[in-house]
Amino acid sequence: MLYCIPLFTALTLLYPPAYLTRIAALRPVFERINHTLGRTPPPPPQAAAPDASPDAPPPAPPAEGAPDNGQQTAGGPQLAAPPITSDLGGAIPFAGRILPLPAGTWHPVLTTQSGPHGELLSNVLVRAEGGVVTGVIIARASTQSLPTSTVDAMNNGCHDDRNYLSKIVPSDAKVMECWFTSHVQIEGQPLSDSVDIQTAFNRLHVLGFPIPYVMLVATWNYAEAAADRGANIENVTILLSPARKGTMALPAPPEQWLKQSLPQHPGAEHFVNAANNWMEGWTTMLRRGFHGDLTNGSPDLVRASRDPASVLPGE
Secondary structure, three states: OHHHHHHHHHHHHHOOOHHHHOOHHHHHHHHHHHHHHOOOOOOOOOOOOOOOOOOOOOOOOOHHHOOOOOEEOOOOOEEEOOOOOOOEOOEEEEOOEEEEOOOOOEEEEEEEEEOOOOOEEEEEEEEEEOOEEEEEEEEEEEOOOEOOHHHHHHHHHHHOOOOOEEEEOOOOOOEEEEEEEEEEEOOOOOOOOOHHHHHHHHHHHHOOOOOOOEEEEEEEEEEEEOOOOOEEEEEEEEEEOOOOOOOOOOOOOHHHOOHHHHHHOHHHHHHHHHHHHHHHHHHHHHHHHHOOOOOOOOHHHHHHOOOOOOOOOOO
């Protein structure tokens, strides 16, 4: 996931939260971007409301360690924390398209809506077996076209030499599609500067979801040219647990998951190879979902959904 930071950085520059626009050194950057995109400058922030009366009751705390549904963070995206007890599977509607889900039961963690017109949606889902997280999905998609500079940031992640595997999918000039696999250490470093990812993982922590110290990262990027010379995009990052089923035990120590270290740890190398093979077929389902050509429960979707971290009933 760390390799997706260029994409998140580009989106931050295109849709900056208010607290960044108040930093004097960054204002010329955002003014040039707004001028290039034909945007009008945002109005100055309103004066703070007077303090509430000392006798007024305090506001209710957010439920389940997360923002209330529809809460707007200070200068950031609109966040919503759906009931995490909801069960999802197969394929779900997302940004006017269809998002296929890997095998198993998934639970919603956080949804966000950002951008000047709310044109960028994100959805974070979690899967757990035996009380331990086996998968996390972070899906982002546009409901309106975005500047083509966003596509460049998406494409950059597929050219990182640290990736286990990178694939550029051949297509016509109007489409950019690529995917890659890598890993991320959950402990000891921030996953991302992105508000939605930080908030989602904070919620999982507060709710007591144990997450293995290393997760394999599989990321799919897709962009299609729009009529207004922008691009319609979708970015799906899937974190898969390489730990032994129902435990936090990894087949290799956290510091030994670099690409060059894998041959020394056959169990870890086997899991990475299995994930690479799975993504070869799963990206077809993601592409079909982007174009609305998926049926929930169809045999081809069920077959393709079996990722290497999934646990089927009876296993």
